[in-house]
Amino acid sequence: MAKRKPATKATQKSAKSPTATKKRYEGFTDEERGAMKDRVQEQNVASQKADGESEVLAKIAEMREPDRAMAKRVHAIIKASAPALSPRTWYGMPAYAKDGKVVCFFQSAQKFKSRYATFGFSDVAHLDEGAMWPVAFALTRLTTADEARIEALVKKAVS
Numbered sequence: 423m424a425k426r427k428p429a430t431k432a433t434q435k436s437a438k439s440p441t442a443t444k445k446r447y448e449g450f451t452d453e454e455r456g457a458m459k460d461r462v463q464e465q466n467v468a469s470q471k472a473d474g475e476s477e478v479l480a481k482i483a484e485m486r487e488p489d490r491a492m493a494k495r496v497h498a499i500i501k502a503s504a505p506a507l508s509p510r511t512w513y514g515m516p517a518y519a520k521d522g523k524v525v526c527f528f529q530s531a532q533k534f535k536s537r538y539a540t541f542g543f544s545d546v547a548h549l550d551e552g553a554m555w556p557v558a559f560a561l562t563r564l565t566t567a568d569e570a571r572i573e574a575l576v577k578k579a580v581s
Contacts, residue, residue, distance in 0.1 A: 451534075453533065453534045453535060454534070456514065457513040457514050457515075457533070457534075458513070460511070460513055460514030461512070461513045461514070464477075464510070464511050464512065464513075464514075474508055474509045474510035474511070475509045477509075477510065477511045478497065478509040478510065478511060478516040478517075479497075481511055481514065481515065481516050482494055482497060482516055485530045485532065486530070486531075486532055488562075488563060489530040489531055489532065489539045490530075492528075492539055492561055492563070492564050493516055493528045493530065493539070495564055495569065496516075496528050496541060496564075496572060497509070497516060497528075499569055499572050499573050499576070500518050500526070500572075500576055502573075503573040503576050503577050504518070504525075504576045504577060504579075504580045506520055506580055507519060507520055507525060507526075507576075507580060508520070510524075512524045512527055514533070515527050515528060515529050515530070515533060516528045518576075520546070520580055523544070523546045524544045524546070525543065525544060525546055525547050525576075525579050525580060526541070526542065526543045526544070526547060526576060526579060527541075527542055527543075527544075528540070528541055529541075529542065538560040538561060538562050539560070539561040539562075540558050540559065540560060540561065541558070541559045541561055541572060542557055542558035542559070543557045543558070543575070543579055544557075545557075547579035547580075548578060548579055548580070548581055549575065549578060549579055
């Protein structure tokens, strides 16, 4: 059998061609593509050692009400109850990390055109309870009881 010759540089397509980029994002919604692009930008900014607090506050300021008010309150609760967490953005959302790994995040309803905002935890959060436990919560408003629950969950997540 004859050996095949490897393709020459002239016949190889660049991984950065418009076609390759388009295929990479096939099957994702516009919102999901936007979140991925936000993440790439965040990684570039992180490499420049940007201030995470100001980035988070800027993302919160872009939100519509009532999500903006809830995000401000969640931000204040997390800063007060878990000072070890560092604010940063994650896929374009306010998030809070420990040792560089995101522990929890706030997702506005407009981010993925949902009917409610979400407060969630990543897999590094220490919330384990048996074989099944919640890691994301829908938020339509924040009551005093909800704020207390968020505070307790955040404290447990970083313990």
